[in-house]
Amino acid sequence: MTRNKLRLAIxxxxxxxxYAADILLKAERNFDVSIDLFDHLPAPYGLVRYGVAPDHxxxxxxxxxxxxxxxxxxxxxxxxxxxxxxxxxxxLKKHYNAVIFATGAVRDxxxxxxxxxxxxxxxxxxxxxxxxxxxxxxxxxxxxxxxxAVIGNGxxxxxxxxxxxxxxxxxxxxxxxxxxxxxxxxxxxxDVHVFGRRGPTSVKFTPLELRELGELRDVDMIVYDEDxxxxxxxxxxVSGNKQVFVIDKVLNQxxxxxxxxxxxxxxLHFFAKPLxxxxxxxxxxxxxxxxxxxxxxEGGVVGTGEIREIPIQAIYRxxxxxxxxxxxxxxxxxxxxxxxxxxxxxxxxxxxxxARQLYGVYATGWIKRGPxxxxxxxxxxxxxxxxxxxxxxxxxxxxxxxxxxSVVELLESRGIAYTDLDxxxxxxxxxxxxxxxxxRARIKVVPRDEMVEISRGx
Ligand SMILES: Cc1cc2nc3c(=O)[nH]c(=O)nc-3n(C[C@H](O)[C@H](O)[C@H](O)COP(=O)(O)OP(=O)(O)OC[C@H]3O[C@@H](n4cnc5c(N)ncnc54)[C@H](O)[C@@H]3O)c2cc1C
Numbered sequence: 001m002t003r004n005k006l007r008l009a010i011x012x013x014x015x016x017x018x019y020a021a022d023i024l025l026k027a028e029r030n031f032d033v034s035i036d037l038f039d040h041l042p043a044p045y046g047l048v049r050y051g052v053a054p055d056h057x058x059x060x061x062x063x064x065x066x067x068x069x070x071x072x073x074x075x076x077x078x079x080x081x082x083x084x085x086x087x088x089x090x091x092l093k094k095h096y097n098a099v100i101f102a103t104g105a106v107r108d109x110x111x112x113x114x115x116x117x118x119x120x121x122x123x124x125x126x127x128x129x130x131x132x133x134x135x136x137x138x139x140x141x142x143x144x145x146x147x148x149a150v151i152g153n154g155x156x157x158x159x160x161x162x163x164x165x166x167x168x169x170x171x172x173x174x175x176x177x178x179x180x181x182x183x184x185x186x187x188x189x190x191d192v193h194v195f196g197r198r199g200p201t202s203v204k205f206t207p208l209e210l211r212e213l214g215e216l217r218d219v220d221m222i223v224y225d226e227d228x229x230x231x232x233x234x235x236x237x238v239s240g241n242k243q244v245f246v247i248d249k250v251l252n253q254x255x256x257x258x259x260x261x262x263x264x265x266x267x268l269h270f271f272a273k274p275l276x277x278x279x280x281x282x283x284x285x286x287x288x289x290x291x292x293x294x295x296x297x298e299g300g301v302v303g304t305g306e307i308r309e310i311p312i313q314a315i316y317r318x319x320x321x322x323x324x325x326x327x328x329x330x331x332x333x334x335x336x337x338x339x340x341x342x343x344x345x346x347x348x349x350x351x352x353x354x355a356r357q358l359y360g361v362y363a364t365g366w367i368k369r370g371p372x373x374x375x376x377x378x379x380x381x382x383x384x385x386x387x388x389x390x391x392x393x394x395x396x397x398x399x400x401x402x403x404x405x406s407v408v409e410l411l412e413s414r415g416i417a418y419t420d421l422d423x424x425x426x427x428x429x430x431x432x433x434x435x436x437x438x439x440r441a442r443i444k445v446v447p448r449d450e451m452v453e454i455s456r457g458x
Contacts, residue, residue, distance in 0.1 A: 003031060003099075003214055004031050005031055005033070005034065005094045005402075006024075006032070006033045006097050006098065006198060006389075006393075006396070006401045007031040007034050007095065007097050007399065007404075007421055008021075008024065008033060008034070008035045008036070008096060008097065008098055008100065008189065008389075009035075009037070009092045009095070009096040009098075009099040009100075009101060010035060010037045010038070010100045010102055011037050011038045011082060011083045011100070011101050011102065011103055011326075011455065012038075012039060012046065012101065012103040012104060012365065012367070012447070013025060013037045013038070013039035013041075013044035013045065013046065013102075013377045014039075014044075014045060014046020014047055014048065014102060014103035014104050014365060014369075014378075014440075014458075015045070015046060015048055015066060015365070015375045015379075016046075016060070016073075016102040016104065016327070016365020016366065016367075016378040017037055017039075017046075017100070017102030017364070017365070017366075018037070018044065018045075018066045018069050018070065018298045019069075019367045019378055019379045019381075019382040020100050020102060020364050020382035020385060020386055021035045021037060021075045022067065022069045023379075023380075023382050023386045024208075024386045024389070024390075025074055027386060027390060029390050031393070034301050034404060035074070035075045035076070035079060036075075036077075036404075036407060037075055037076065037077050037078070037084060038078045038079075038081045038087065039077070039078075039080075039081065040080070040081060040082035040086075040356045041079060041080070041084065041135070042079045042080040042135070042419045042423075042427070042448060043079060043419075043423075043424055043427060043451060043455075044066070044070065044077060044079065044424060045059060045063050045066055046104050047104060047106075048060065048062055048063055048375060049063065049065065049132070050106075050128075050129060050132045050133075050134045051128055051132065051424070052132075052404060053128075053131075053162070053163060053177045054131065054157045054171065054174035054175050054180075055162070055166070055170075055171055055174050056130060056263055057165075057174070057300065059375070060175075062338075062375055065294075065428070067239065067328035068177045069213075070126060070424075071421075073421075074205070075426065076420070076421070077419070077420050077421045077422065078214055078419075078420065079405075079419035079424065079449075079453055079455070080151070080416070080417055080418050080419045081275055081416055081418050082409065083101075083327075084102055084326055084328075086351075086411070086414065087410070088327060088328060089327070089328040089329060089361075091410060092327070093360070093397050093399065094168070094380060094399055094400050094401055094406075095399050095400075095401055095402060095406055095407050095410070096397065096402070097288055097363065097396040097397050097398075097399060097402070098356060098360045098361070098392075099360065099361055099362065099366055100330060100343075100363065100364055100385060100389065100394050101326060101338055101345075101361070101362070101363045101364075101368075102364045102365045102367065102368075102382075103323070103326060103365075103367045104204070104319040104323070104366040104368075105322055105323040105324070105336060105366045105367065105371040106125060106129070106321065106324065106366055107123075107125060107321065107322045107324055108123030108124060108125040108126065108158060108309055108317060108321065108322065109319050109320035109321060109322045109335075109336070110322075111151065111274075111317040111319050113134075113274055113275060113276055113277065113413045114186070114275075114276045114277070114316065115276050115278060115279060115285070116277055116279030118279055118283060118284060118285045119284045119285065120142075120145065120279055120284045120285035120313055120314045121240050121277055121285055121314070121315045121317070122149075122232055122314065122317075122419075123316070123317055124152070124156050124157065124159075124316050124317060124318035125162045125321055126420075127141065127160055127163075127316055128156070128159065128160065129187060129339070130180065130183075130186070131163050131176065131180050132176040132444075133175075133176070133177045133180065133444040133445075133446045134446075135446055135447060135451060136448065139179045139332055139446065140179065140318075141180075141183050141185065142312070142314075142325050143164075143186065143187035144187075144188065144313065145187070145188070145189060145285075145312065145313035145314035146188050146189060146190045146191065146313060147189075147190065147191045147193070147310070147311060147313060148164055148189055148191070148193070148196075148310045148312055148313070148314045148316065149191050149192075149193045149274075149288045149310070149312045149314070149315040150164070150192060150193070150194045150195070150315075150316045150318055151195050151274050151315065151316070151317045151318060151319060151351060152193075152194075152195075152196070152317065152318030152320075153194070153196030153197075153198070153202075153204055153205065153320065154203075154204040154205065154320070155204070155205060155206060155209050156318045156321075157194055157400035158194075158210065158213065159207075159209075159227070160213075160316050160318050161194050161213070161266055162212065162213060162216065162266075162277075163184070163188070163354070164189055164192050164316075164421035165189065165213075165216060165264050165265075165266045166184075166217075166219070167217055167218060167264075167447060168185035168187070169185070170185035170216075170217055170270065171184065172438075172440075173439070173440060173441065175431070175440065175442045175443055175444050175446045176443075176444070177443060177445075178447050179446065181428075182427050183202050187369040189264065189267065190263065190264055191264070191265045191266075191267065191276065192264070192265070192266045192267070193267045193268065193269060193310055193312065194266070194267065194268050194271065194286070195263045195272045195274055195288070195290060195302060195415050196268075196270050196271075197271070197272065197273045197274075197293055198270065198271070198293070198300070199227065199230070199270050199271055199295060199301070200223075200228065200234075200247065200248060200251050200257040200268075200270050200315060201230065201234040201237040201238055201244050201247070201248060202234075202237070202274075202299070203247060203270075203434075205247060207243055207247050207250065207255045208248040210247055210250055210251075210272045213266055213424075214250065214253070214254060214257075216266070218262045218263050218264060219262050219264045219265065219266055220256065220259040220260070220261070220264070220265045220266070221254040221259070221265075221266055221268070222254075222256075222259060222267040222268070223251055223255055223267075223268050224263050224267075224268075224269065224270075225255065226271075227268075227269075227270040227271055228251075228252070228255065230295075231295040232297070232419055233297065233298060233299040234299075235435060237299070244301070244358070245331070246391050250269070250356050255273075255430070257314070260277050262313040263395075269290075270290075271292055271293045271294060271295075271301060271347050272292065272308075273290055273291045273293050273303065274288060275289045275290055275292065275293075276288075276289040276292050277279065277289075277315055277325060278309065280313075282389070284313070285312060285313055285314055285315055286311065286312075286313070287309050287310060287311045287312060288309070288310055288312050288315060289307060289308070289309045290307070290308055290309075290310075291303045291304065291305070291307055291308075291403045292304045292306040292308060292455070293332045294308075298390065307378060319370035320371060320372075322336035322371065323337050323338075323366065323367045323370070323371065324335035324336075324337075326338070327416050329345070329361065330346065330347045330348075330358065333405050334369070336369055336370065337359065337363075337367055337368060338363040338368065338451070339355070340362075340363045340368055341357070341362055341369055342359075342384050342385070342388060343381070343384050343385025343386075343388055343389075344357050344361055344362060344392070345357070345358045345361040345363055346358065353395055357395075358397040359392070359396070359397070360395070360396055360397040362382050362385050362388065362389055363379045363385065364378070364384075364385040364386075366378075366379055367380070368385065369381060374375050384394050389444060394423060402414060414427050417450075417456060419452060419455040419456060423454075423455030423456055423457070424455060426454055426455055427451055427455045428430070428442075430445065430454050431443060431444055431445055
């Protein structure tokens, strides 16, 4: 089959979706391309806008590069369009030759320990969505605890711990909305306890993010000497891996620091496996019970049987994100991804029961490979997926109405208040203007209807 034009839908305007569009447009190919990018949020950039912490402006700055791609004008954006509700896979088949799903992951992975459902127990992803001003989360967050536990030893655990421990005034230079500042300012927190099952040389923190904790004003970093009795495997990790070497150095510097003068403390508990969240007697979080672990000699840990308990009034689990299923699209419940081979979506053949390619359907980013890795990784992901999309030309869909107007007509006939690139520029300018009097780069608009009204100039 020969074709001279690819009408492509990309669902998800986070970095993975935007990079995929950019890579395809720049790729060597013998057909024309017209791309429509759909997102259920009224603004693009996915977790760069709604995941990356507000006090990481350098990373948020990746938005500038993503924006340059969109501003070129060769990709149409339809924001505020929810795949599965406003538009379906059958709709896409009518109007496009293929679709790439780049829907990421926004939910918290579960942590099946007793008491995790108590009041005062939260998922990190929900808290991140709150402090990053995601429109679909409540405006207020119950910050009532003096002692808080954060479970996890990755960068999201660091983000959550840092935002909890940091004085709200030190976030005033960032884009945080007023409701987030007010919530954090009223927080009575004094102690944030971070728990990791393994030792300091097995953490998933990156050195830069870890070091940043030690620079927080009026926050003491507390590390415990008992966690630094390294075995051979840990010593080998320090000498053989530069990242581990730096992490070890940072932690050891904190061991030497004088503490006791700050009004807040951030404790790092290693070799601590959470067993249970203990009820305070009223259905609320009262303590965390954990087992002390020890190195197993092979880089892992084993339980020692020594059980400890620390009183806390809130707990955040930062044990990973998890993708969500999309209507009509295959989904792997165990890993929270769309099953795929290098981005080509796979389905189970009803007759043979074997996995086979679902023609016309592709995946990229976190929904393709699971919620690990930095923004940069979504670029290599997109390259792989786009390569297959180009090579699969003979197996694309043959849409009934491939014209660009037909999609607009469809959305309008359904009364969907979609936002476009001009609309995003309007919202962008509005947010920047809100920040200007306070010397801030922007202040985020949070309510969805307000975002849509500003974008649509209503
Ligand atoms: C808390 C946190 C902090 C992070 N900090 C950093 C950092 O400092 N540096 C770094 O490099 N990386 C960081 N990351 C990782 C980075 O955010 C991811 O690598 C990247 O965002 C994944 O890109 P994606 O496009 O696959 O998914 P996403 O960024 O999640 O984008 C997916 C998009 O799909 C849309 N979507 C979902 N479902 C639908 C639907 N049904 N219909 C329409 N649209 C839909 C979403 O609205 C979203 O815009 C962080 C991640 C988290 C969670």
